[in-house]
Every structure is written in structure tokens, then in C-alpha cells.
Amino acid sequence: MSGDATENFPADEREEESISDRHRKEKKELLAKIQAMKKAKVDKKKRKEMQDEIVRLEAELEARHAEELKADELPNESPSVALNTEQNTADDDETGKQFKVSKAQRRREKKLQEQKEREAQIKAEESCNKNSPRIAEDKKIAEILAARGLASFNVPADGDCLYNAIKHQLGRLSIFQYDTADLRQLAADYIEDNKDTLIFYMSNPETGDILGEDEFNKYCFQVRNTKAWGGEIEIKALSSRLKCPIEIIQASGTSPIHGAGEDMGRKLVLTYHRHMYRLGEHYNSTVAAQANTGGDSGDDEADKDD
Incomplete structure (x- = not known):
């Protein structure tokens, strides 16, 4: 200008x-x-x-x-x-x-x-496109949830979806009171404390090589301070720090449970969507089917941290 x-x-x-x-x-x-x-x-x-x-x-x-x-x-x-x-x-x-x-x-x-x-x-x-991959995926996940008496609870696709979904689960079960920044801090601390074990699962997306020291530090910084998308490493980190099993329900394949050795009475149940948004994967929370009130309440709750 x-x-x-x-x-x-x-x-x-x-x-x-x-x-x-x-x-x-x-x-x-x-x-x-x-x-x-x-x-x-x-x-x-x-x-x-x-x-x-x-x-x-x-x-x-x-x-x-x-x-x-x-x-x-x-x-x-x-x-x-x-x-x-x-x-x-x-x-x-x-x-x-x-x-x-x-x-x-x-x-x-x-x-x-x-x-x-x-x-x-x-x-x-x-x-x-009524037959889009997203529609088919949502339908399959809804069927899996319904068979277990559950329904999806939407959270915003803003980079914090994993953390907001876990925050919602913790609040629903009255286990902990954490905000999004707290959960990011817990995940980053765990990753840094367990670098020797986790580093072998952390690679540069361009070269495929294991992260170097500077790359690892940058990764932890992004987990802690930005809206960097969370994945399996962060799920493992939070499951261990919170002492809660975290089950990830998805349309295809099995539904992995991270922290299966923890108390199953404290299990958190999330859904994983590959096709929900154009810019990448997404996590949602879950509620009892009869308690599901739609996505607006989920968006409002997660927005409180912004």
C-alpha cells in the first residue's frame, strides 16, 4: 500500500x-x-x-x-x-x-x-458433494460412536483442536481443570523430559532424518507457545502426564488407546478426522449420545481460551 x-x-x-x-x-x-x-x-x-x-x-x-x-x-x-x-x-x-x-x-x-x-x-x-470423503468418514465415526452410546462434540479447527478436545473430556469427567495453554505446557515438558525415548519417532518432514538439537528445541517451542497441530507424540505425552488413557476413534482401522496401562475409569475418548477440513486432520471430543447438543456449545467452550 x-x-x-x-x-x-x-x-x-x-x-x-x-x-x-x-x-x-x-x-x-x-x-x-x-x-x-x-x-x-x-x-x-x-x-x-x-x-x-x-x-x-x-x-x-x-x-x-x-x-x-x-x-x-x-x-x-x-x-x-x-x-x-x-x-x-x-x-x-x-x-x-x-x-x-x-x-x-x-x-x-x-x-x-x-x-x-x-x-x-x-x-x-x-x-x-454428499458423497465426499468427509461425509463418508463422519458417517462411519457416528456409527461407531452410536454403538457405544456416544456422539461427537465439535471443537474449533484452530490448531488447538487436540488440546481443546482433551480439555473438554477432562471437564466432562471432572478429573482436572486445565486450560489449553496448561495442556500445551504439560505436553512440551514431557517431550523435553523424555527426549531420549521420543526422538526416534520425531523426524524432519522434508528429509526424513531424526530431528537435530535445534530442530527438537524448535519443535518443543512450537508445542508450548504456538497453535501447532498436535499428534500422536502429544497424545502420548498428555496421557502420561495426566495419568489418563486416551482412546482415538477413527473411521478406518483400529481405535488406538494411548496409556492403556493407566486407570481405564479415567479414559478420555476423542475422534480423529482425516477429511473434516481442507487444511488437514482434526480432533473432536465426545459426549453421551443423549447429552449431545450440537457443535455450537463445543465451539463456545473452546473459544474461551483464545
Whole structure:
């Protein structure tokens, strides 16, 4: 955006708008790249490598966007208060508070709009293709759950789905009270404490080599501080730290139970979806079938941590 086009707007609004526009553009570019990758005809091994690469690309983009938004948020508030002080000394504190509330409201509205757009896209895809892999997968998982008196409980596809699903299970069973950040911390601590055992299951998605020291540290940092997607390593870590078996129900194959040696009365039951969203895999929680009230309540609960 040129200087002439933006000189009539405050500097903080120009920066916020440019970051938002750039993030939106980068997400669209990543989506296009992922779609092109998924259309490529490759063998099963290459497809698994490709899926790992997709997860990595998503995690890196989400981490970078989160860091940029956080960095952008801190310097914007102080200048606004200073500006209000110069304009109206008597109303300084109140004006500063109003500005902050207004900016927070804009973020909430933007997040709500993105959620609505994502839901609209999902519904459009469902209506266009009733026989899509996602529909078939959802139907199979629903059948497995129904046979056990369970139903799926939706959580947002925001990178924290594994942690929010586990958080919901812990709350449903009244075992622990953890928020998403706490669960990420537990997982990262376990991975660091058990590096000698876990490192052999952690490889570079591009080379296939075992992670080096710097790569391992970066991995743990992303688990702890970003919205990096969680997988089997994080499930094992949380099962061990929480002393809870974690069963993963999926449409095909068996339903693995991590931490099978723990007290089965504390078992957490999640569902794993390969085709729920275009950008990769997803985890949901479960509830007793008669208690299932739909996805809205699940989204609201998980959003409290954002």
C-alpha cells in the first residue's frame, strides 16, 4: 500500500489493516498450494510425507501470524493513550479505555466473521458433494460412536483442536481443570523430559532424518507457545502426564488407546478426522449420545481460551 493511499489514516490502523490483508492473502496462497499438492498423483508413502509437509506449513504459518499479531498489539495501545492525553486532558483515562475496548471489539467481530465464513464453506461443500470423503468418514465415526452410546462434540479447527478436545473430556469427567495453554505446557515438558525415548519417532518432514538439537528445541517451542497441530507424540505425552488413557476413534482401522496401562475409569475418548477440513486432520471430543447438543456449545467452550 503506497504512502499516498494511506496518509489520511492513523499509522496504527494502516499497520493493522495491512497485516490483516497480508495474513488473509498468505492463507489463501497456502490453501491454493495445499490443494495443488493434494491433487498430485503420488503413492501412499509420498502422500503421507505430503500430509506431514502440509501440517508443517500450516503450523509455521499460524505461528508466524500469531507472533506478528502479538507484536503488533503491544505498541499500539500506548501511543493511543498519549494521543488522547494531548487532545483532551480531562478525559484521558476514559478515552484510552474506550479505544482499547473498541479495538478488542473489532478483533472479536473479525474472529466471529471468520468462523461464520468457515462454517458457510463447510456447509457449501457438504451440499455440493454428499458423497465426499468427509461425509463418508463422519458417517462411519457416528456409527461407531452410536454403538457405544456416544456422539461427537465439535471443537474449533484452530490448531488447538487436540488440546481443546482433551480439555473438554477432562471437564466432562471432572478429573482436572486445565486450560489449553496448561495442556500445551504439560505436553512440551514431557517431550523435553523424555527426549531420549521420543526422538526416534520425531523426524524432519522434508528429509526424513531424526530431528537435530535445534530442530527438537524448535519443535518443543512450537508445542508450548504456538497453535501447532498436535499428534500422536502429544497424545502420548498428555496421557502420561495426566495419568489418563486416551482412546482415538477413527473411521478406518483400529481405535488406538494411548496409556492403556493407566486407570481405564479415567479414559478420555476423542475422534480423529482425516477429511473434516481442507487444511488437514482434526480432533473432536465426545459426549453421551443423549447429552449431545450440537457443535455450537463445543465451539463456545473452546473459544474461551483464545
